[in-house]
Amino acid sequence: MPELPEVETVKESLKPYLIGQKIIKTKVHVGKLIKHPSENLFVEKIAGRTIVKIARRGKYLLFHLDQNLTLVIHLRMTGQLLFFTKKAEYSRHTHLVFHFDSQRELRFIDVRKFGLIYLVPTGNWEAIQGLKQLGVEPLSPDFTLDLFRELLAGRKGMLKPFLLNQKGIAGIGNLYADEILFRSGLHPKRKINTLDTEEIKELYGAIINTLKQAVLCRGTSFQNYVDGCGELGGFQAHLQVYGRGGKPCIYCQIPLQKIKVAGRGTVFCPCCQKAGDQERG
DNA sequence: AGTCAAACCTGGGCGC
DNA sequence: TGCGCCCAGGTTTGAC
Numbered sequence: 001m002p003e004l005p006e007v008e009t010v011k012e013s014l015k016p017y018l019i020g021q022k023i024i025k026t027k028v029h030v031g032k033l034i035k036h037p038s039e040n041l042f043v044e045k046i047a048g049r050t051i052v053k054i055a056r057r058g059k060y061l062l063f064h065l066d067q068n069l070t071l072v073i074h075l076r077m078t079g080q081l082l083f084f085t086k087k088a089e090y091s092r093h094t095h096l097v098f099h100f101d102s103q104r105e106l107r108f109i110d111v112r113k114f115g116l117i118y119l120v121p122t123g124n125w126e127a128i129q130g131l132k133q134l135g136v137e138p139l140s141p142d143f144t145l146d147l148f149r150e151l152l153a154g155r156k157g158m159l160k161p162f163l164l165n166q167k168g169i170a171g172i173g174n175l176y177a178d179e180i181l182f183r184s185g186l187h188p189k190r191k192i193n194t195l196d197t198e199e200i201k202e203l204y205g206a207i208i209n210t211l212k213q214a215v216l217c218r219g220t221s222f223q224n225y226v227d228g229c230g231e232l233g234g235f236q237a238h239l240q241v242y243g244r245g246g247k248p249c250i251y252c253q254i255p256l257q258k259i260k261v262a263g264r265g266t267v268f269c270p271c272c273q274k275a276g277d278q279e280r281g
Numbered sequence: 282a283g284t285c286a287a288a289c290c291t292g293g294g295c296g297c
Numbered sequence: 298t299g300c301g302c303c304c305a306g307g308t309t310t311g312a313c
Contacts, residue, residue, distance in 0.1 A: 114289065129309080263306090
């Protein structure tokens, strides 16, 4: 479940090791993870390229290469990117290995094989629908309260699916959606068009503050997340609802409820997170 | 437009 | 001891 803070941390942890590195060759063990172009073309085109810059958009990692190419990687749920400086045994689910000189490697490891890998012309995201349609970066100056109001305007859906929709705000997944809603005191099923001015401000602040704090903590290591050097994150110590279904709310001690919202496991406090009227756990 | 469900995939936890 | 079942979740796709 790498979300914005985890992907940001992977990016930052890899940066010092990868900038300026030349990809000598790529070993592909599970070819279907390469979504574009074909596996053969991918391997051929990436050989000899040098990594000049690493960036993040939403949950996508962007490795800008020379010759106007960009390697795009999405970790989805269980993907890991790990940098190795010397030969080490391949762990069980190593599906792709980028080789640099001096035996250095960047390995893509993914238990569930859900990850997505692309090689495209820099700035041309036509082949990557999800990246092309990505919404605003919530930690960028572009994400103003005014813009947030515009994003909400005219919408009638529930809050949680809105937060998870990458076309609106980029980078929020199931874990941070639950944490953000708890911190704003809003029910996950709350309808967008019932929010008042104060609640919108509250939600806006919670999005930024929660993500910022999680980035400072270097992400959440709840299941198998580690950064590019294999280091654990620290935000799991600050989780207030995610993974705490049935346990007492940190404010009111009432047991947190676990329900399904839009098909996602959702934990919330029935006392502290105000629903409109119709919803009841 | 919104809401739901299925699909992709594997490991872990559970009940029996 | 092991089998079968269900769950976890990011994103796309398709149905209603």
